[in-house]
Amino acid sequence: MLINNKIIISCGIISSLVSHPIFAEANPIAPVNKLTAFTNAELIIAPGKRLSNATLLVENNRIKAIIEEDDIPAAALKINLSGYTIYPGFIDPFTDYGIEFEYPKLGLKRPVYDIKRIGGNAENGAIHAEKEWFNYVYPNKERAKDWINNGFTSVQSSKLDGIFRGTGVSLSLADKTANEVIYRARSQPFMAFDKGTSEQDYPESLMGSIALIRQTFADANWYNQNKSKPVNSSTSPQIEFNIAFERLDNLAEKQIVFETKNLNDLLRAANLLKEHKQPANLLASGQEYARLNELKALNYSLILPLNYPQAPDVGTDDADREVSLAELRHWERAPTNPAAVANAGIPFAFTQFGIKTDAFWPRLRQAITQGLSEDKALAALTTQAAEMAGTADFTGKLAPGYMADFVITKGNIFKDGQIYSVWLLGQEQRLRSLSQAKMLGDYQLTLNNLTLDLSLEETGKAGKTIFEGNLSSGEKTIPLTHLTLEDDGRVSFNADLSEAGIQGISRFILWLAKDGIQGRMVDAQSRSNNVSGVTIAPAPTATQPSTQKADAKQALVSLLTYPNVAYGLSDAPNVEKLHIKNATLWTSDKQGILENADLLMANGRIEKIGQQLTTPSGYQVLDATGKHVTAGIVDEHSHIAINGGTNEGTDAVTAEVRIGDVINPEDVSIYRALAGGVTSAQLLHGSANPIGGQSQLIKMKWGESAEQLKFANAPASIKFALGENVKQSNWGEKFVQRFPQTRMGVKALFEETFDAALAYENALKDYDDLRSSEKKKTLAPRPSYRLQAVAEVLKQQRDVHIHSYVQSEILMFLRLAEAYRFKVQTFTHVLEGYKVASELAAHGAGASTFADWWAYKFEVYDAIPQNACLMQKQGVLTSINSDDYEMQRRLNQEAAKSMMYCGMSKEDAWNMVTIYPAKQLRVDEYVGSLTPGKMADIVLWNAEPLSIYAKVTHAWVEGKRYFDREQDQLAQQQVVTERAALIQKILSSDDNAKAGEKVTPLNEPQWHCDTHYQAWGQHHQGAK
Structure with a gap:
């Protein structure tokens, strides 16, 4: 009430102010007055x-207004935040x-x-598309602190298990019931490559x-x-109910996570989703700085973890030899990744996923020192x-109608500011005391005729406040003991002032005054002395901008x-005119x-070959x-x-999987x-x-993308x-598990699969032959990428390259192919091919050995080592292959061995690694010989290429x-x-x-023809 133009505050209102959670240490409670300013x-x-x-x-739980003038409703409870900053609540997607x-x-x-099969689920246990995770939300107050302590007020969640993981839910981190915290019951679908x-x-x-994802997309489309x-009982069976497929309807209207x-x-993942025109937000790895142009072209948003790697162990010679250059580079460059992504114009948000929560702000601030702007960082935590999370219409900003989710800080949160209070649905979760914080700083105290300097600062992590301080007299520093900051802002401590001439332990209690600080000191004789002081400088704490320079x-x-590994190229090479x-010239053709x-x-092609050619204008000469x-x-x-x-x-048949993926x-x-x-x-x-x-x-094409490596003109x-290998002879007992187990079973499997494809x-x-009216009441055949690929073989639209050894099976498959009217393109390995060379030639099959x-x-x-010669003499198109990482770079010497074993000519020997394999792969019109018009895939040797000394x-x-090679020498150094x-x-x-985090080694293991990677963690690698 007003008396003589003075405001009189009743005891009840004073009580409400003191008990309000922003001033009290008690557990968070709702404000007494539901309108708060x-x-x-x-x-x-x-x-x-x-x-x-x-x-x-x-x-209540919403932002009502933002007021720039002093037009605050009289009924509102006012909380003075002078010197503090309010940010929108942060969101982890x-x-x-x-x-x-x-x-x-x-x-x-x-x-x-x-x-x-339970309740209409999918046939594969990694598909959980039917799950809607709002059904399983149960707020966890203690776990929510992992996010709240860093200023997060809401999250998007899903069970992170499986390939199709179901539909996520966006929810508040408030300490309320599940019904109250769910913001968006059905947010976005979650997916991964990991079967879980x-x-x-x-x-x-x-x-x-990847094949399962592709097939599931097709199945869901067919089902819906x-x-x-x-x-129509005479032509079509009843389609089975499948809730997983049903939930994948209209997926293109959602943002897959x-x-x-x-x-x-x-x-x-981006290429696969682009293939199916699926919008998505992709959880990144922290290595995006290495391939920004590719990522930007794919036009997907990223969710960036701040998973900087631990420094590799390089403490000893033995240890540092085990660390790749790629790992060393990633350790240094990981903190630059957010800035690099931002500068590339790729939208992104941040997540705490994959790191210890107390590392989040140090990592983010490190990213800012490496060039990330504060506005981009804030967008990644809020609007983006x-x-x-599907909540942009009511979270991520401070705006009327938006949820009352916000963060109160002292200082710039992106530099050295600290979070004091997090508000979730209008309810406070206090991390630090604002009233206590007002006492922190540097003061000059006057005690009788004695002058003392007092410094008070806060240390400790969010949610765990620790205060430290000291007194100074001249050059003497006096530590404080039993330092306590009370809820009402008073500070008490003990100090031994013997160095200042006051014997015994003195006890202080101080509080803020209008122009500084005041209080009393009780000495060892229980005498009370008045103390006053003035503020001399703000303390260099997390509540004020630090006087220390930020890390440069x-x-x-x-x-x-490109790629970002040892011997990668600094710039993409240009097409040469040479x-x-x-x-x-070893032409590998009739010349x-x-x-x-x-x-x-x-222009990437061979223009001309001959003797004493004239150099055209603009060409380099070598x-x-x-x-x-x-x-x-x-x-x-x-491989x-x-x-x-x-x-x-x-499975015995997996024709749907693609190495190209x-x-x-x-x-x-x-x-x-x-x-x-x-x-x-x-x-x-x-x-x-x-x-x-x-x-x-x-x-x-070293340094190019995976898509650019593909030979665009190659037949399927x-x-x-x-x-x-296929009948599991050498897999060990624990791996012998599926049909077929015999060679005759292999033949039966081929027949069964070919018949199914037909x-x-x-x-x-x-x-397809049905009229449109009939199609409306007839079930379409369920799509099968597996049978489609096999059918392409039978229609001679996909070439077969078949791993083989013994003559009996080679003959079996030749007869089988002829029975199903397709040609075998190449028998590979084919080490008993010399026994059936005439049959191979008659069929028209090649042999790569x-x-x-x-x-x-x-x-x-x-x-026998004469195998290649004997097959070639019988008219079999024969090549030499590697099937091995090391042998591949010595194929010139492998070709030369037939000259030693059976007197093969130089030309024929060299053709076995150039034009003959090109013909087997049906790309001989593009590569394999020095023929004008073909692609300029050319090699210059310092000696005859069949020599062991050739480089x-x-x-x-x-x-x-x-x-x-000259550049390679420089690259090595x-x-x-x-x-x-x-x-x-x-x-x-x-x-x-x-x-940092322990990260998976960046190097892929060396896969071989029979390396059998088991999803349940087993590995088998037998002989070839």
Whole structure:
């Protein structure tokens, strides 16, 4: 009430002010007055929008208004926040918070082909699309603190298990019931490549996971288009109910949240989703700085974890030799990743996922010192995160109608400010006391005739307040004991002032006064003395801007190359216009070997070959006197540059998986292959099953993306296999698990699969032949990428390259192919091919073999080193392949062995690694010989290429120089120098710079033809 223009505050109102949670240490309670005005604050309305000395008006759990003038409703409870800043509440779009659910563990015995079908679920145990996680929300007050202590007020959550993970939920972190905290019951669908806890065998490989995603998209589309069709009992069965497929309807209208674990997976997830026109937000890996142009072109938003890696162990010579240059580079560059993503214009939000929560703000501030703007950082915590969580219409800003979710800080949160209070749905979660904070600082005290300096500061983490202080008299520093800051802002402590002439332990109690500080001191004789003081400077605490300089942005020691590993290129090579003069040309065509000849290339093609050619204008000249030029070597059988396993060995038929989905452009084997003269290679699925996956022919374009490595003009192909591997002869008892187990079973499986593919094709044709009126009441055939690929074989639209050894199985498959009227393109390995060479030639099949491998398992005992010669003499198109990382860069020497074993000519020997494999892969119109018009895939050797002393000096792919031996020599020295500088940086860094998460090694294991990666954590690697 007003008396004589003075405000009289009743005892009841005083009581409400003192008991309000922002002033009290008690557990959070709702405000007594539901209309609350936070006055005199710095309001960060949204990124880039700031209001000074404004008022945030909150009513119940919503923001009612933002007031710039002094027009505060009389009924509002006022809280003076002078000197404090209010930010919108932060949002984490990728969590598993508050989900109370565990998938049952069935403990099934291997093999597991089928799962328990419950309530219309999917056939595969990694598909949980039917789950809607709001049904399982149970707020966890203690776990919520992991986010609240860092200023987060809401999250998006899902059970992070499986490939299709169900629909997430956006919810408040407030300490309320599940019904009250759910913001958006159905936010976004969650996905990943990781099958999680599924006990089903399939999929066990990365390419298997991708194939399952692709098939599930197709199944869901088919299901939702056909589920409402009336049943025609004479032609169509009743479509089975499938809630997982039903929940995947209209997926293109939602933003899939896709978890990935590394940069390659991030890019392949983006490409896969782009293939299906699916919007998405992708959980990043922290390595995005290395491939920003690719990411930007794919146009997806990212969710960035601040998962900076621990400093690699380089303390000893033995330890640092085990660390790759890529790992050293990533340790240094990880903190630059958010700024790099922001500067590239890629939208992103932050998440705490994958790190210790107390590392979040130190990591984010480190990112800011490395160039990330505060506005971009705030957007990543608020507006951008709200978009991803599906709550942008009521969270992420300070605006009327938005949820009363906000953060009160002292100082700039992105520098050294600290969070004092977090408000969730209008309810306070106090981390630090504002009233106590007002006492912190530096004071000059007057005690009788004595002058003392007092310093009070706060230390400790959010939610755990610790106060420290000292008195100074002249140059003497006096520590304080029993220091306590009371809820009402009073400070008490004890001090030994003997150095200042006052004997015994003195006790102080002080409180704020109008112009400083005042109180009393009680000395050892219990005499009370008045104390007064003035503020001399703000303390350098987290509540005020620090007087210490922020960590300066450090210069980076590491290079950024393409790919970002040792020997990566600093710049993409250009297409050259080049005149190579005076070389010996191994043409691999009818011209044979040309001495002292020239070659012109431009626009990625060979223009002309001949002697004493004129150099056109604008062409560089390379004098190759005494050197040899060949077409690039073509390897018919390789397993380099693959992520996530070469085999999907869980089923006998996995024709749906694609090696093209899992190309690893960072594999140094690509660079080493170039150094051995190899410019193209067919990457094959392994030999774990009779019908494996689809192959991918690549060009060795070192530094290019996975998509750019693909040989665009190559025909489709697939890997089949015969023999011991597919019938599991050498897998060990625990791996012997599926049909077929015998060679005759292998034949039966082929027949069964071919018949199924023919029936599938007939069903599609019959449906396509129906009139539109009939289609409306007839179920369409369910799509099958597996049978589609096999049907392409039978229609001779997909070439078969088949792993084989013994003559009986080679003959069996020849007869089988002829019975089903398709041609086998190539028998690979084919070490008993010499026994059936005439049959191979009559069929028109090629043979790609080893030069002299034998006796490494039973079915290879009859192998002989004359195999290649004998097959070739019988008219079989024969090539030499590697099937091995190391052998691939020595294929020139492997080709030469047939000259030693059986007197093969130079030309024929060299053709076995150039034009013959090109013909087997049906790309001979593009590569394989030095023929004008073909792609300029060219290799320059310092000696005759069949010599063991020959070295590649240059290698071009499509006219671009991807390998240069002189540059390689410089690169080797650069790698040594860069490694040494990074190791020194690690050794000289403090513990904070070295701290981080243990991360998965960046290097992919070396996969082989029969490397069998089991999803349940087992590995098997037998003989080839």
